[in-house]
Amino acid sequence: METLTFLFEGLSIAIQPLNLMWVTIGGILGTLIGMLPGLGPATGVAVLLPMTFVLGPQASLITMAGVYYGAMYGGSRSSILINTPGAGAAVAATFDGYPMTLKGRAEAALAISAIASFIGGIIATIIMIAVALPVARFALHFGPAEYFMLFVFALSATASMSKGDTIKGFIATVLGLMISSIGIDGQSGVKRFTFGVLELEAGIDFLVVIIAVYALGEVFKSFRGIAEGTKKAQTKFGRIWITREDWRRSMWPILRSAPFGFFIGALPGAGGTMAALLSYSNERQLSKHPEEFGEGAIEGVAAPESANNAASVGAMIPMLTLGIPGSGTTAVMMGALLMLGLQPGPMLFQQQSTIVWTLIASMFFGNIILAFVNIPMAGALVRVLAVPPKILYPIVMGLAFVGTFAISYSLVDFYLLIIFGIVGFFMAKAQIPTTPLILAVIVGNSMEQSFRRAYTIADGDLGIFFGSPLAITLFVLTALSIFGPMVANAVRARRAVQAA
Amino acid sequence: MTITMISGVMALGIGITFTIMAFRLPDASIGIPFAPRVFPAGLGILMTTLAILQIAKETIRIGQTEGSTTRDRDPYMRKILLSCVFAFVYAMLFERIGYVLSTIFFLETELWLFNGRENWKTNTLVAVIFSVAVYVLFSQALGVYLPRTPGIWI
Structure with missing residues (x-):
């Protein structure tokens, strides 16, 4: 009942014309950015974020959520039309979406991807409404020691589940935590790692690191892609819609994949990409015609699209209720919340309930608007794929700089932007995942604060981190998240040897 | 290595x-x-x-896996390095000559790297339109201060 009251309050604010306008603008911009290969939701939110600050917390968050979902919708447009996922989570849409285009069924593929994304998003939002308050209430039981262990678990799960090998994932995490420890220590006033630079005393702004890694780093990486040339996309379409038979085949996969995607999205480290890939392989196993998968089966587009949109909503749960982002994009959004003076976590639901519920309510409208934007207007939107990236990437760079300046009005941040852009590029080259770095930079401060609080309460006794059943459970989960994949790999390798 | x-x-x-x-x-x-x-x-x-x-x-x-120690050199490294050099120059010029002029310079150089010297007309057009448009959007519509060119209104 209480939830419904909050929800109606949120709905009444989110439906105000101005807020609907922001979610629409955000959604369209996000769709356009999401379509561009290499630029995903995280980059979209990072580049556009400084512009939304002037709007005030509520409008800013709504716009960013629009950008986020828009990018999720848009990412699959380029998967379907040019076989290049616009964002990681859209990779599964290339498996059957592109074969559909080759067979002259691009219209059906575009339509089902938007329909599946819409249904997935709506179902996930409903689940979110049901679970948000209970999770936030449960989180109130966490003391500083439990919170610290929760951070350890979330970070190690992200590190070990990210692409590439586990050690590299952890190196990225520790580097991120190191960056966050630069500046004056909030509890004691001791200056740490400032090298005498006055501007570093306030710490390195995580938004600068985010924009550097997601915008500059991506642009640096794109030099190679540009030389390889761009593919031409189909821009003339018939009616973008599906047949009754298409719907009959896709309905259950869409409905099944939504809750599944939500759950995967809510887990730390596992994001939209994993949700989409897992739901694709699930559907192939469940299908009566598994041989059609990869050849243009419509449910092969529907299931992952539903799952990845649901995952993007699910990823908001740990971010909003616990203050722990589960993906790169939610990390960026959490950065934005912190910048706006809102501390995500259980207290957010108590102190800023209107903002939270408006954001949740705007997810409904956002999904409806995006479905409209993406089905009738798909033909017009995909024209952006014809704009040469050679011109777009420099523009993204230009936006990254002006955005950085708008955050702090400090030129030192320009130099930091360039330095971290190079760091991001180098990490990508060395196949070190960047998501764990971003997550660590953002939660680093809260993580150390909870460590210090627990440490002070226990008067320097580290035993407090194993002092409660909850803390021990989290410790066990951490160990499982690190060693589980290793053991699984070893078992698989052994089986392969035995089979050979 | x-x-x-x-x-x-x-x-x-x-x-x-x-x-x-x-x-x-x-x-x-x-x-x-x-x-x-x-x-x-x-x-x-x-x-x-x-x-x-x-x-x-x-x-x-x-x-x-012996013999796999050869390192492949990235042929785009030169462009990336130049990109960074131009970005540093941009940072140095930013407050001295104002947002619009420094951004035109920066975008012109980046577009030169990405889009090639022969397309200088398009490059200049994009650089000028972007810089002026962003200046107007930020300083007029969004109320964000951006450094002005000394002596000129923009």
């Missing part, structure tokens, strides 16, 4: 430097004196350990 090895060595350098610096941090005047040191020192030690693991793993890998 492979890129993984280089990253391992760099991580080792960062880990050791960070650990030493963490232990040399001053005491806190309130509470537990060494409290500000514990977390960073832990990070430094963790990074050092991870770097050693990474180097060891890579050494074993190289030993197993």
